[in-house]
Amino acid sequence: MKIFAVGMNYLEHNKELHGSLFKPEKPVIFTKADSVVLKDHKPFFIPDHMGRIDYETEIVVRISKLGKNISERFAHRYYDAVTVGIDFTARELQKKLRSEGKPWDLCKGFDGSAALGEWVSLDKFRDIQTLHFHLDINGNTVQEGCTSDMLYRVDQLIAYISQYFTLKTGDILYTGTPAGVGPVHIDDHLEGYIEDRKVLEFNCK
Numbered sequence: 474m475k476i477f478a479v480g481m482n483y484l485e486h487n488k489e490l491h492g493s494l495f496k497p498e499k500p501v502i503f504t505k506a507d508s509v510v511l512k513d514h515k516p517f518f519i520p521d522h523m524g525r526i527d528y529e530t531e532i533v534v535r536i537s538k539l540g541k542n543i544s545e546r547f548a549h550r551y552y553d554a555v556t557v558g559i560d561f562t563a564r565e566l567q568k569k570l571r572s573e574g575k576p577w578d579l580c581k582g583f584d585g586s587a588a589l590g591e592w593v594s595l596d597k598f599r600d601i602q603t604l605h606f607h608l609d610i611n612g613n614t615v616q617e618g619c620t621s622d623m624l625y626r627v628d629q630l631i632a633y634i635s636q637y638f639t640l641k642t643g644d645i646l647y648t649g650t651p652a653g654v655g656p657v658h659i660d661d662h663l664e665g666y667i668e669d670r671k672v673l674e675f676n677c678k
Contacts, residue, residue, distance in 0.1 A: 475644045476505040476587060477634055478531075478560055480577075482624050482649025489652050500625045500633050503577055509587040516678045517561065517585055519659060524565035528657050529650035530608040530616045530665060533558040534601075534627055535592055536644040543635040548628035551640060553595055557606050557665035557673045559588035560647050561657070587647065590665050590673030598668075601627050609664040610657070618651030625649075 480501035481487050484494045511517055519526055537553035560581065567580040598604060607617035620626075625633070627648060634640065657663070657677050665673030 474507050475638065475641070476507065476509060476647070477638070477644065478503050478505060478581070478587075478647040479625070479630060479649040483618065483622055483651040484624065485622075485652035486650055486654065489654070496624045500630055502634060502637075503581060505582045505587055508584050509582055510589055511585045511587060511675070512589040514675050516676045517588060517657070517663075518678050519657060520563070520583060523563040523580075523583070525563070525656050527562045527564045527654045528608060528610075528616070528663070529560040529562055529654050530606065530618070531558050531560055531647045531650050532556075532601075532604060532606055532620055532667070533589060534631075534646045534648060536631075536640045536642060536646065538640075538642055540631075540635055540640045543632050543640070545628050545632040548631040549601075551631055551635075552627070552646075554592040555595060555598070555601065555604070555667065556590035556592050557608070557667055558590060558647055559608070559663065559665070559673070560650060561586040561588070562654075564656075588663070588665075588673065588675060589645070593667060593670065593672060604667055606665070606667050609666070610661050612662075615655060616651065616653035618653075620648070622651060623649060
C-alpha cells in the first residue's frame with residue numbers, strides 16, 4: 474500500500490501558513506510509509522520529542538484499481554470510497570526543515586501520523602467535489618472545509634500522480650487540508666465527519 478498526500482491544496486490554508494493566497498504551479502505531492510496509518514479507533518500517542526503536533530483534517534480517497542498515466546476524464550473510475558483522515562504534522566520541525574531546504578519526511582511521516590476513518594462508498598454522495606467535512610475536538614468544531622475549494626480536484630490529482638507512480642488497489646490519497654489547523658494535546662478526543670456522518674473517532678495520549 475502506498476500513501477500519497479497533497480500539500481497546499483486550499484488557498485486559505487496556504488495563507489495561514491505562508492501569509493499569502495497562492496496556488497502552486499503543480500500539485501505538491503509527498504508520500505508516507507505504511508507505518509503511519511492509525512485506524513480502528515486506536516489512540517494517537519503524541520511524540521514527546523518533536524515539539525508541537527498539529528492536526529490537518531482531510532478528505533481521503535481509496536484507489537480501487539490498477540492504473541498508470543490515467544487520463545483526468547477517466548480518473549473517477551480509479552477510486553471507490555472516501556473518508557476523513559488526519560495528517561498529523563510536527564509543525565516546528567516542518568518550519569526548520571523548510572528553512573534548510575530539506576524534505577518533509579520526518580515532520581509528516583512519523584509512526585501514527587496518518588489517522589484514517591471508516592470508508593464510505595462513493596455512491597453515498599452526489600459529487601466528491603461538493604463534500605463538506607469537519608473535525609471536532611472535545612465536542613467543539615475546530616476545522617471545517619468543502620472539497621469544492623480544492624485548488625486541484627481529486628481527478629486532477631490522480632491523473633497527475635499516475636504520471637509518476639503506478640496506482641494500485643488499496644493505495645490511499647490524502648487530498649489536502651483547509652484552513653484551521655492547530656495543535657493536539659494529551660486527552661483530546663477527536664471526531665471527524667463527512668457531511669453529518671461520523672467516520673473518525675479516537676483519543677490522544
